[in-house]
Amino acid sequence: MHQRTTVHQRKEKARHPGHRLGAVASASGLLAILALAPATSASASAHGRAQGSGGSTFTWALDDPQSSLDFAVDPEIQGTGMVMSLVTQPLEALSSTNQYTPVLATSVDLPNSTTLVYHIRSGVKFSDGAPLTATDVAWSIMHAVQPSLASATQMPSIASATPTGPLAVTVKLKTPNPVARADIAMTVLVQNAAFAKAHASALGTASAVPIGTGPFKVSSDTASNITLVRSSGYWGKYPPFNSVVFPVITDDNSRELAIRSGSINGSELVDLKDIDQWASIPGVSVYKSPSNSLDLVGFDVAKPPFNDVHVRRAIAYAIQKQALAHAALDNNVSPVSGGLVPDYEVSDVAGSLAAANKFISTLPSYNYSPSAAEAQMKQSAYPHGFSTTVQYIDTVPWELTFVLALQQELKPLGITVTPKPVSFNAWFGDFFSHKLVGLNLLTLANALVNDPSGILTYFVGPQGSYNFAQFQNPVVDNASNVVNSDVSSAQRWAATKVILSQVADQVPYIPLWTEPSPLVLKGYKFTSSSGLTLFQMTTGQWIYDLKPAS
């Protein structure tokens, strides 16, 4: 099974005590008062302000300290990825439409279904002056597949990477994999192998920060901030900043005050319900950056009462997605209907977004209908209802609201819901070990590649590591294998349609919506009005996509 997804990247941060602390203070209504207060002119003159447009320092606040600056150890795109992609570079930049742009590799040959040959750019030097060689690239790929490192789960099909020329690296796959190239593009940031080997035990800590070929190098890495300065002799075009500072401000309210005061230029916004509050700050732009973060409801179809398809359909009809999106997330989400994943994640194999949508529109969408819900319930083995416990992760703000609303929505069907709080770690421990029972919510399941094997096949079949619904049958299992194999796009699309149809008919999951990745800027704007994609964050492109607000 290919592992190309991450779950819960942003909300995982929400469990950090800083955010809990923030929630407490917000609850006190304090920030509501502060939100109404205008920033004074006095605030603009204080020392330590981030430089505005035309300045040479860009300041981006991190909402969590980085556990390592080695991207293979901590492959969190919105943290380590944003910082280290300015220092260490990928071989290629992958786009949201699955297009590849050369970075450290000028081209890639695919001689057969299990071999990739990377041709490395010549004349590139690391920030310490050493030339980039095939050995560095091969080592970086093999470093990322070390079983003890988190990045390894994203590159399960890599068997070996060996230098086959001064500037050529051959990667061998264990089995054909349609997205192996994308995995490498999104996961491997190339670093100086000699330095890394010499500092193996401390690599990624402040005493051994990886050395890369990017436009910046790390000048200091402390618990309070990470500072990057320009690396002399960079092979490409420099971004318009001499330095980039990443202060660590874990508390949401403190981060908001920092941007109010002009001390920072930008930050990620953790809680979607805070978007309006942040957007009201003078001079601040809030971007609801598109993401693949999927939220859904899943049922354990192997055990009663959710092994009854009529019960599952009844619940699907009873959920008012639009109203819940409004109540739980202030409507800051994009609904997903008719398929398990957003249309753009299957558009590549479908041939186009229109083709994907044309098929998805034929699938049942289970729009809110109390009468349809009632009819389905009557057909089930539980016409008078039943009682069930629904867990929610106590640090994910929308889940509690959702479960409480669900409790009311299912009452008319005779279903009694008892909410039960659970910690992030406990829930995900059960999730990955497939020990979840009953009805569950999954938040922020991310696909790193827009491909059906990026996330869709994770939710079905015996090999599906996200298949907490235990949804499997010979038809789906076979289709899943086809999607994950190196066959033609037409065959993969046909198999994808089988999976989507089965999910829509059997309702092991109810897709809800995708959450955006909100970003905040002051003094600058992104060149795209929609903000940044994960793909820009992990390639270092994001720094080039900034322009002065004026």
Added chain:
Amino acid sequence: MRITLFLLRRLAGGLALLVVLSMLVFGLLYLSPGSTLQVLMGSRPPSPALVRALNAKYHLNEPVVLQYWHWLEGAVHFNFGVSISVETGEPVTTLILDRVGLSAELALYALIIVVLVGIPLGMLAGTRRGRATDRGISLVSTAAVSAPAYVTSILGLYVFGVALGWFPVYGLGTGFAGRLWHLTLPALTLAALLGAIVVRQTRAAVLDVVSQDYITFARLRGLRRGRILLKYTLRNAAVPVLTSAGILLIIAITAGLFIEQVFSLPGAGTLLLTAVTDKDIPTVQGLAMALGILVVVVNLLVDVGVLILDPRTRFSTKVR
């Protein structure tokens, strides 16, 4: 000699306390929901190879008693292991030493403010009992002690950092002056809380002392007011104030945790929060030990201080 024995007994008690503390912290973290393995894997699906590698590296598949033994074995050699998730691979000792200095600076700065402002205000309130000065000081100190640390922190940050722009809203600054400037607002916030307690303790102690006969006689003897205040009142009022140091320490640690978080100060408090949340057992254990040692040492110093300040306690120690 008996005083030495008394102190040795206290030290031995402190050591036993540390061992019990380490067992409790280890056990509670082990029993808390979620697994260290899950923290290490983050939000990605586990592969059997990854699980095997992490279990082997951190002894996670061994019985809890054995895991504790591994830790204890290292701890007696001052090796507290390496951080699992806060700063992966960094030795815990280095991590704590890097962070504890900042917390100590903050505590020292706050303590100086408390001593310079809190004690004189407490004495002033005590000597002017019932007057407007006393009422005013009591009112402010009651408000300061009642306000939750995170509220005063955020208010302080907004008023003095954002609205007035007098102080920076995050960061540590460079050089002595820079550090002093950056720590002023958090130190004032911490001092407001601690100072309020000191004011109330000092006031109560002074009220008790000023009603004593020896103060009346001192006045009758025509001694100067300042001498009475410093030599007689302050010295005798100091014992209850000093014995409250233990409580102050606990409050400082608890409030410091919030204050460090709000002011984005990477001290021991934020490290503890992150380590507990991320279930970084070696780091939590190391910090628990460091804090435990601090509490034991401060209580010992308080005992010594009381012995020095009040000769009667020396006598009672001998008698015991």
